[in-house]
Amino acid sequence: xxxxxxxxxxxxxxxxxxxxxxxxxxxxxxxxxxxxxxxxxxxxxxxxxxxxxxxxxxxxxxxxxxxxxxxxxxxxxxxxxxxxxxxxxxxxxxxxxxxxxxxxxxxxxxxxxxxxxxxxxxxxxxxxxxxxxxxxxxxxxxxxxxxxxxxxxxxxxxxxxxxxxxxxxxxxxxxxxxxxxxxxxxxxxxxxxxxxxxxxxxxxxxxxxxxxxxxxxxxxxxxxxxxxxxxxxxxxxxxxxxxxxxxxxxxxxxxxxxxxxxxxxxxxxxxxxxxxxx
Ligand code: HEM
Numbered sequence: 001x002x003x004x005x006x007x008x009x010x011x012x013x014x015x016x017x018x019x020x021x022x023x024x025x026x027x028x029x030x031x032x033x034x035x036x037x038x039x040x041x042x043x044x045x046x047x048x049x050x051x052x053x054x055x056x057x058x059x060x061x062x063x064x065x066x067x068x069x070x071x072x073x074x075x076x077x078x079x080x081x082x083x084x085x086x087x088x089x090x091x092x093x094x095x096x097x098x099x100x101x102x103x104x105x106x107x108x109x110x111x112x113x114x115x116x117x118x119x120x121x122x123x124x125x126x127x128x129x130x131x132x133x134x135x136x137x138x139x140x141x142x143x144x145x146x147x148x149x150x151x152x153x154x155x156x157x158x159x160x161x162x163x164x165x166x167x168x169x170x171x172x173x174x175x176x177x178x179x180x181x182x183x184x185x186x187x188x189x190x191x192x193x194x195x196x197x198x199x200x201x202x203x204x205x206x207x208x209x210x211x212x213x214x215x216x217x218x219x220x221x222x223x224x225x226x227x228x229x230x231x232x233x234x235x236x237x238x239x240x241x242x243x244x245x246x247x248x249x250x251x252x253x254x255x256x257x258x259x260x261x262x263x264x265x266x267x268x269x270x271x272x273x274x275x276x277x278x
Contacts, residue, residue, distance in 0.1 A: 028072070068090055095111050095217055097215060159205045170222055
């Protein structure tokens, strides 16, 4: 039986800010024996899409490394590695250093090995407004509030948010949706529960008090739809979220591509409403 750690579809079927304070001990969830074994080959062979740093980010990177060492204990690291990458290879999470430049919070450096359909190259140097340009309604609904949160973040506060998506891939490293979506048509409906995955990003945000930047972490958790069969309450919550997802949310996440497969799966497991609730 798969333990489902995060089930944000229980809370929302729309875009949300959803930032909540958590304690220091809950900051990094761990749970991967050797993150460096997964990240180092990507850093060696696909560096331009999993890594990026801007000039002037070294101080912030060093502060991130110090924070990670304070949380996980000190460990020797190769001084030739950029400090943010030395930090990232100690934890499953991807690490994004944000700094305020020219009046906007921008990506100053990042290690991004488990991206959901974007690359380090896409976002390095980009502002919160630019990064979230493709998210329907973000600038009208969220941007000002999110910028204020970054501005006002107190050093003793750690914030957490989670989102969810549905994908036909169990891979963590998914920079490009195209090859994944190209396979949807060949999924046998009887195998939908095994081949479709709920992809949850658990993200945290905290201030870097010395350099004034902020550290954004992204941890990806995946579970198959089949894992929901073991947990009827969660299966019902997922079914409800699938049916209630707003048009913007469905279109942005391309959930319609999976409607037939998901509806068939839900029907086969006693959740018989269609997407339209009929
Ligand atoms: C902490 C404040 C933030 C909030 C409230 C927020 C919110 C959101 C929301 C609502 C979405 C749409 C997907 C979803 O989560 O359901 C999204 C997408 C995204 N966010 Fe954020 N975000 C935040 C910070 C960041 C930061 C610091 C980065 C830096 C890398 C980032 C990178 C992205 C990317 C790359 C996407 C996908 C955009 C695309 O489709 O191209 N977010 N964010």
